[in-house]
Amino acid sequence: MSLLANLFRSSIGRKFLMAATGLILVGFVAGHLVGNLQIFAHPDKINGYAHFLQSLGPVLWLVRLGLLACVGLHVWAALTLALENTAARGPEAYGVNRWLNAALASRYMKHTGIVVLVFIIYHLAHFTLGAAQAGSFKTALPEYVMTGGFHLLGFPVVAQGQVVHDVYSMVFLGFAHPVVSLCYIVAIALLTLHLLHGVDSMFQTFGLRNQRWATGLRRVVLLFSLAYFLGNLAIPGAMLTGLARPAPGTTAALKLAAAAVSTSAVQR
Amino acid sequence: MVAEKSSKSLFSVTLRVWRQAGPSAPGRFVDYPAADVNPDMSFLELIDVVNDGLTRQGGEPIAFAHDCREGICGTCSCTINGKPHGPGHGIATCQLYMRTFKAGDVITVEPFRARAFALVKDLVTDRGAFDQIQQAGGFISVRTGAAPDANSIPVAKAAADLAMDAASCIGCGACVAACKNSSAMLFVAAKVSQLGLLPQGQPERDSRVLAMVAKMDELGFGNCTNQYECSAACPKLISHDFIARMNRDYLMASVKATFVPVTNAAGAD
Amino acid sequence: MAKLDSKVPSGPLADKWRKHKTEIKLVNPANKRKYEIIVVGAGLAGSSAAASLAELGYKVKCFVFHDSPRRAHSIAAQGGINAAKNYQNDGDSVYRLYYDTLKGGDYRAREANVHRLAEVSNSIIDQCAAQGVPFAREYGGLLANRSFGGAQVSRTFYARGQTGQQLLLGAYSALSRMIGAGGVELHPNSEMLDLVVVDGHAKGIIVRNLNTGAISRHAADAVILATGGYGNVFNLSTYARQSNATAIWRAYKRGACFANPCFTQIHPTCIPVSGDYQSKLTLMSESLRNDGRIWVPKKKEDAKKNPASIPEADRDYYLERIYPSFGNLAPRDVSSRAAMRMCEEGRGVGETGLGVYLDFADAIQRLGEPAVRERYGNLFDIYHEITAENAYQTPMRIFPAVHYTMGGLWVDYNLMSNLPGLFVLGEANFSDHGANRLGASALMQGLADGYFVIPYTVGDYLAQQKPGSRPATDRAEFKQADGNVAAMTKHFLDNPGKEPVSHFHKRLGKVMWAGCGMARNKAGLEQALSQIPALREEFWANVRVPGSAETLNQSLEQAGRVADFLELGELMCRDALTREESCGGHFREEHQYPDGECKRDDASFNHAAAWEYQGEGQAPLRNIEPLNYEFTKMSVRSYK
């Protein structure tokens, strides 16, 4: 199978793997963002959505494994290529180093990538496994009762009155910590930087880029990245600044109000 | 050291040159003051003059590669102030003139650096790796005397022009020297594209790109991360579009090598 | 006295080559791999020969002093390559190409050779196109042509301004293929420093690895030299800096005859010298003369003035004045000499006074700047890069420069020298260009020799050599040659001299240019002949070559080359002095028509002069190969 051998061994092959997995990951983070933005709507939305995803069972695991494989491949390719690149310069470094043309983002792909990897691990520990901030993890919170139904593409997927995990409150409570929120913001900024070069670069790797529309492509990528950044920034940002408050009556609203009372009591 | 009658105002600079006696000897920068520089002098002519001075004083002249001195042979190969072939756009080291610099400048001169380009001495490196890549597949197999009439294979002008753009590579290695990963993608892509664009090159198109890329990898060049430093330093301004083209060709060739059936000899099943 | 048998086959001119090919001996295919052939040089001639011979099954070893075969000086040729394809339907034919080339050479070439060259020219284009050489195309996808060098037909094929580069890369790709396939063993960074002759046959070479200094011996059944021209004897020329005569000169000293050494071509449109540091003269394409007008001030006092301040009435458009029908398009030699005369009169322009104006003001007025830019933009850019002057606003300055050497080792119709087993191809042989080379014909000759002549003719020689009979490299002849090389190296490194090699090269160049340059005369040549031996002596006594022999040592390389130039220069002057006529690039002031045209002396000099080495300090012997013009009437070239 020369295709597999070429993909996994050759320089260009591994670049393809990185681009292909990169494409899937971009798809995921974009979709994930859209899903997450439901946090600004009624708690039914995100809680229903989360419940729906959890209810997929084997399919969910398939997707998770797929994503894991993508991250694994992506990081493996990035790592092996980067190691080769360092070795390729040879024994002596240049006395004077100058950049001529490379996009700023392209110079820090390894660095931004590593931060994103660390973030992903933390983020899984935070919202998926509950290892960080166990107290406000969804399983530690009271269950949420759906006040309305949750519809996806017009299909009713979660019924009214169903009891589900309170992801809504988990997120609000999680981002109530300024340090956590700031970490998210930094990670997201660096991920955006990663995408700024990554998405453009992907086209070159697939052989779909040329001078005639390179400028156009750059603009599209820039807009996409900007939108992605702002969208993501909005969630911790709004919660941190108090622009977004949990809906009254939710666990998050109650807990935060209680916390506010105790801090003001201390102050007094 | 310059024409007696020169009306140009002469100036002084300092050359900070990488000196290394041999492949395994330690290297270091050495400063050489150069006075009475004529702005019309080429950069290599200045090294000539400095070298003559060194020889007269009993020193050893700076070894540097050069030949045509008009930007076509690809021999000259200095990294000057951090840029292969020095300041200037679309020129080789030999096309750099001293008027680019000003009085008092310290000009740092280094060899092209890459593991695949072993250092020979001072500013001279061995770029034989490029030849090896060519030998792996950078050709159209046509035996002498076996060619059909040249006009029996028409080539669309656009394709011929683009092939010529790619073919103008002088094999200098500045792309490798400029790339932070020491990748030879631009050089290889230029050759692959030239032959891949022409009808004559089609029969071996797939095997060529597979073989040349395999050789490039084997020789220890780095991998492209699409930073386009190479095309910016290229004295012939070869476009990195050819890299995209080669990426595509490589994938197609890999797919075809796996899935497209090859003919079975008669009797085989 | 060397035996000069041209071996030109009998029969009608147009049948000679075909007939010869069917008559010469062949090597049994099974035996081919038992023969080893050394090819020195990988320019157009060397790469094409090495590749073609390896394809035939011979074992080939190829040596170049460059770090890669792709860097040979052929890479620099700009203009184009001729062929008698008649794709333009403008009446071209093999005969016409033959006739133009012969006439262009002022009837000092062999008819049969030139005809063969014209015959195989078409196959060259086919071969190159099949290799993927990106020749210029018309919109219909067919090959484009242009007219070049004053030809009346459009027969020049080109690849932008980089024809030599593309042809060489084509030949290099063929060579690379055979190296990859194991048919050719490539030795880059390897300079041939001596030829080994065993029992009167060339059977090997001595080589120095330029990077490690290692000296090695190589034996073969035949040796092919394709090492290019020797114009750098003038120091400043359009040649690459490293081009040299060492291979052919040392072969000469081993008994190969050197023919017509004084035939040098001067190109009229080069960028003038700017100072003593100058290392190279850059060629500007001749095509500039199609639209540019050449002039100098009428008055000496104006020579240093800003050209814009010189009124029309004070300008002398001397080519248009002297050669009204050809004007600015007068042939290379005619135009070069006229420029020289203007400068001698003190009317030369620029800082050095060695330059004439090539003015585009009229063309810009007539065609508009965009049209001029479209045609010559890249040349104007080169000019600007080198001189920092804008030729759209102020006239270019140009001056003639040494560009090509028609002389070289003497070869017969089979391209074999008088030393059996030594073949010489491309610019290194005394070639098919006679006393002058037409534009776009050197590339043609190099590839013709390598692709289409040597593959046949080498077999004729090898068939007469027993397979496996090549000598062992421990024979006395190899030891002796090896010892020679070592002794020379040692001398240079131990010499307690003061001056760098370049010092002597520059001085030799000045002597050669003054005495044996564009216009020659008895007194000047005699003066040069007395100066060169003195300079040579001074060189050997006072040259300083730092460094060691065990590493890359560019001073050492240069020293060896300049040592050879110092001897070759003398032979050139000697040849020029004995050739008491003017022909093509060889202009003897004593022999000219009143209008300054070359005056040939066909009765006394219709021959090639092939010089034979007689030993250190001895005057060389002048052998003669008469040129019998059987098929073509010799006429007087006139460009009035």
Ligand SMILES: Cc1cc2nc3c(=O)[nH]c(=O)nc-3n(C[C@H](O)[C@H](O)[C@H](O)COP(=O)(O)OP(=O)(O)OC[C@H]3O[C@@H](n4cnc5c(N)ncnc54)[C@H](O)[C@@H]3O)c2cc1C
């Ligand atoms: C600026 C310029 C423009 C030109 N334009 C044209 C044109 O438009 N049309 C045209 O027809 N002609 C043109 N010519 C002439 C033409 O380019 C040359 O005559 C021709 O290319 C010579 O080819 P070659 O193969 O004989 O030698 P070269 O290309 O000079 O190759 C010589 C080879 O020999 C090797 N070599 C030499 N000595 C040794 C040694 N001692 N040991 C080992 N290796 C050695 C070198 O490494 C090199 O590989 C031009 C020439 C110049 C200078």
Ligand code: HEM
């Ligand atoms: C403000 C930004 C983000 C918010 C609010 C957020 C929120 C969440 C939540 C709530 C979950 C858990 C869903 C559940 O288990 O019910 C989750 C899972 C996940 N998030 Fe995020 N996320 C954000 C950014 C990111 C980013 C930038 C990435 C990728 C780099 C990412 C990758 C993941 C992954 C991989 C999962 C696990 C999915 C699974 O369970 O299979 N998230 N996120």
Ligand code: HEM
């Ligand atoms: C959600 C996570 C990620 C996404 C969406 C993503 C996306 C991308 C994309 C689209 C590319 C471009 C591929 C190409 O050049 O063709 C890329 C390249 C790269 N990624 Fe990631 N990536 C992610 C995580 C990571 C991680 C965790 C690392 C870890 C080290 C990493 C390191 C790199 C590197 C080094 C490159 C190479 C840059 C280049 O070739 O130009 N990425 N990424």
Ligand code: SF4
């Ligand atoms: S692609 Fe450009 S930089 Fe690279 S070898 Fe060719 S000419 Fe030199």
Ligand code: F3S
């Ligand atoms: S600079 Fe290097 S990263 Fe790629 S685009 Fe050029 S080879």
Ligand code: FES
């Ligand atoms: S010396 Fe030939 S390209 Fe610079």
